[in-house]
Amino acid sequence: MNSMDAKPPGIIDEVKMVHGGGSGDWFPAEEIRKYTNVFLIQGDRLLLGYKKRGLGIHKYNGFGGKVEPNESTLDAAQRELQEEAGIIAPLEHAGTLLFVVPGSKWAHIDIFRAEEYSGTIAESDEMRPEWFNKGEIPFDNMWDTDRYWLPLLLANRPFSGRADYEKKGEDFILKKWWFGINPNTVSQANQCI
Ligand SMILES: Nc1nc2c([nH]c(=O)n2[C@H]2C[C@H](O)[C@@H](COP(=O)(O)OP(=O)(O)OP(=O)(O)O)O2)c(=O)[nH]1
Numbered sequence: 001m002n003s004m005d006a007k008p009p010g011i012i013d014e015v016k017m018v019h020g021g022g023s024g025d026w027f028p029a030e031e032i033r034k035y036t037n038v039f040l041i042q043g044d045r046l047l048l049g050y051k052k053r054g055l056g057i058h059k060y061n062g063f064g065g066k067v068e069p070n071e072s073t074l075d076a077a078q079r080e081l082q083e084e085a086g087i088i089a090p091l092e093h094a095g096t097l098l099f100v101v102p103g104s105k106w107a108h109i110d111i112f113r114a115e116e117y118s119g120t121i122a123e124s125d126e127m128r129p130e131w132f133n134k135g136e137i138p139f140d141n142m143w144d145t146d147r148y149w150l151p152l153l154l155a156n157r158p159f160s161g162r163a164d165y166e167k168k169g170e171d172f173i174l175k176k177w178w179f180g181i182n183p184n185t186v187s188q189a190n191q192c193i
Contacts, residue, residue, distance in 0.1 A: 004017065004021070004178065005017050005020075007180065008176075008178045010100075010106065010162055011160050011161070011162055012160075013158075013160035013180070013182065015159065015160045015180030015181055016180050016181065016182070016183050017179070017180045018159075018179055019145075019161075020177060020179070022174065022175050022176030022177055023175070023176065024175060024176060026100075026164060026176060027164050028102075029106070030100075030104065030105050031106070032105060032106045033105040033108070034067040034073060034076075034107075034110070035064060035065060035067065035099075035109040036064040036065065036073060036076045036109065036110050036111075037061065037063070037077075037109050037111045037112070038063045038064055038077050038080065038111075038112045038113075038114065039094070039112070039114070039150070039153060040087075040089060040114050040115075041113060041154065044133055044134050044135075045131045045133060045134070046132050046137060046154070047085070047129055048060040048062065048129070048130055048131075048137075049061060049062070049084060049085060049128060049129050049130070050127065050128040050129075051127060052126055052127065053125070053126055054126065056143065060138050060141055061142065061143070063081045063127060063129075064081075064109070065080045065083075065084075073110045074112075077091055077110065078091065081114075082119075084127040085121055085129050086122030086124065087117045087118065087119035087120070087122075089114035089118070090116065091114050092112060092113050092114065093110060093158070094111050094152075094153045094158060095111045095158055095159035095160060095161070096109065096110055096159075096160045096161070097109040097111060097160075097161055097162070097163065098161070098162040099143075099165070100162060100163065101164075101165050101166070101167055102167075111153065113156075134154060137150065143163070143172075144163070144174040145161070145163040145179070148161070148177065149161055149179050152179070152181060157181050158181065158182060159181050160179070160180055160181075161179030164176045
């Protein structure tokens with residue numbers, strides 16, 4: 001078995017590798033902090049937000065942020081979608097990403113998808129929403145590993161993965177990554193943890 005085939009530390013879901021790369025050891029364990037991220041899909045279009053401040057500034061991303069104490073992950077995802085894009089939507093759990101940077105808490109990000117919404121999409125202090133055709137997603141202006149798992153989210157294939165970065169000044173340098181899917185699930189909503 002290739003060493004990259006083995007699930008990295010922190011991945012607990014029953015998944016098999018579909019993408020992996022990089023070199024060196026996985027970074028050591030840290031305390032975990034929970035985050036959310038939401039992607040809205042309408043037919044051939046995907047709604048992204050251009051991040052105006054904070055972590056991931058000037059990148060396109062889904063809408064999300066930290067899960068507050070005493071808040072469920074789903075409630076946090078709905079709150080962040082409302083705060084950052086002005087809408088509410090029924091959410092389906094799509095995948096999990098461990099975002100690892102040495103010296104910081106691990107970000108355990110629960111990623112959701114929605115295909116309908118209510119309200120009016122609106123720019124916020126943090127995000128400028130913009131629609132993209134599924135064939136024109138700006139992966140070069142997103143976090144480096146989104147190109148591996150966003151197609152799985154669009155295909156409704158629950159995924160689980162890990163991305164290790166090193167921070168150099170303001171830049172995040174991707175060191176190692178691993179993404180897997182459960183080969184037995186074709187299209188299934190996951191429980192949110
Ligand atoms: N797509 C993608 N999203 C990521 C990656 N890493 C990462 O932290 N994120 C997401 C998780 C969160 O949705 C967002 C970071 O949350 P945030 O710092 O904006 O949190 P927040 O809204 O609570 O921030 P604030 O109010 O404290 O300013 O970025 C990644 O590799 N890919």
